[in-house]
Amino acid sequence: MSQKISLPKRKTMLFLATIVLVLTLNLQTFAHFQMILPSIDVLEDEDNKTIELQLIFTHPSEASHTMDMEIPRKFGVYHQGRHKDLTSTLEQIEFANAKAWKTSYPIRGLGDFVFYLKPQPYWEPMDDTYITQITKIVVNSMGVPTDWDVELGLEAEIVPLTRPYGLWSGNVFQGIVKQNGVAVPFAEIEIEHLNAEAFSGLNDSQYRFPTSAHPTQIIKADQNGVFTFGIPKAGWWGFAALLEGEQIQGQSQELGAVMWIKAYDI
Numbered sequence: 173m174s175q176k177i178s179l180p181k182r183k184t185m186l187f188l189a190t191i192v193l194v195l196t197l198n199l200q201t202f203a204h205f206q207m208i209l210p211s212i213d214v215l216e217d218e219d220n221k222t223i224e225l226q227l228i229f230t231h232p233s234e235a236s237h238t239m240d241m242e243i244p245r246k247f248g249v250y251h252q253g254r255h256k257d258l259t260s261t262l263e264q265i266e267f268a269n270a271k272a273w274k275t276s277y278p279i280r281g282l283g284d285f286v287f288y289l290k291p292q293p294y295w296e297p298m299d300d301t302y303i304t305q306i307t308k309i310v311v312n313s314m315g316v317p318t319d320w321d322v323e324l325g326l327e328a329e330i331v332p333l334t335r336p337y338g339l340w341s342g343n344v345f346q347g348i349v350k351q352n353g354v355a356v357p358f359a360e361i362e363i364e365h366l367n368a369e370a371f372s373g374l375n376d377s378q379y380r381f382p383t384s385a386h387p388t389q390i391i392k393a394d395q396n397g398v399f400t401f402g403i404p405k406a407g408w409w410g411f412a413a414l415l416e417g418e419q420i421q422g423q424s425q426e427l428g429a430v431m432w433i434k435a436y437d438i
C-alpha cells in the first residue's frame with residue numbers, strides 16, 4: 173500500500189533532509205588531520221642536525237579552523253631498533269589561534285627516524301564523536317634508507333609500501349592500513365594537501381577549489397588493506413585512514429591512522 177505524505181509533513185522532511193545535507197557537507201569539507209610537521213624532511217650534510225617538529229591538529233587543505241590539542245599521550249621516535257620517548261620534551265605553542273605542541277630533536281646518525289604521536293582523544297561536537305588520530309612521519313638523514321617500512325605496532329597505523337620521502341609529484345604512494353597489527357580491508361582513507369602558504373599568512377594564498385568535493389580526496393583500500401594514491405602536486409600530503417575505535421564513556425571514537433609525506437616537482 174502506498175502512503176501519501178501530507179504537505180506539511182513533506183515540508184518537514186525536506187527541512188530535515190536539508191539539515192542532513194548541510195551536516196554531511198560539513199563532514200566532507202572539514203576533514204580533521206593530525207599533523208607532525210618537521211622543519212625538514214631529508215637532512216643533508218650541510219643541514220643543522222637539530223630539527224624542529226610541530227604537532228598540529230587542523231584542516232590542512234582549506235587552512236581553516238585549527239583545533240586545540242591537549243598534551244599528547246605519547247610522542248616518540250624510532251631509529252634502528254630503538255624507541256625514544258619525547259613526550260616530556262614537548263612545549264605548548266600557539267598555531268593559528270589554537271593550542272599545539274613543538275619540540276626539537278637532534279638527529280644523530282644516518283637513516284630513517286620514524287616519529288609517532290598518540291594524541292588524546294578530541295571531542296568533536298559537530299560529528300558527535302571522539303577523534304584520535306595516531307600519526308607517523310619519517311625524517312631521513314643523508315638519503316640512506318633504514319627503517320621507513322617498519323611497523324611500530326600502533327593501535328592504528330599506516331605501514332608504507334612506498335618509501336615515504338624523496339618523492340616526486342606524479343609518483344604513487346602506497347601503504348597498508350592496519351588496526352592492532354591486522355590489515356583493514358576496504359578501509360576509507362581521506363587525503364589532503366597542506367596549504368602551507370595560507371597557514372604562513374601570505375596574502376591571496378587560498379586555494380580556489382573547483383568544487384567542494386576537491387579539498388578532501390577519498391579513496392579506499394583493497395581487500396588486503398592496501399591503498400594507492402597518485403600524488404598530483406608537490407608539498408606535504410596527509411593520509412588519514414578512518415577506523416572505528418573503542419567507545420569512550422559511551423561515545424563513539426573515530427580512530428585514525430595518519431601518515432604524512434612530502435613530494436617535490438621533478
Ligand SMILES: [Cu+2]
Nearest residue numbers: 202204237239
Ligand atoms: Cu575541526
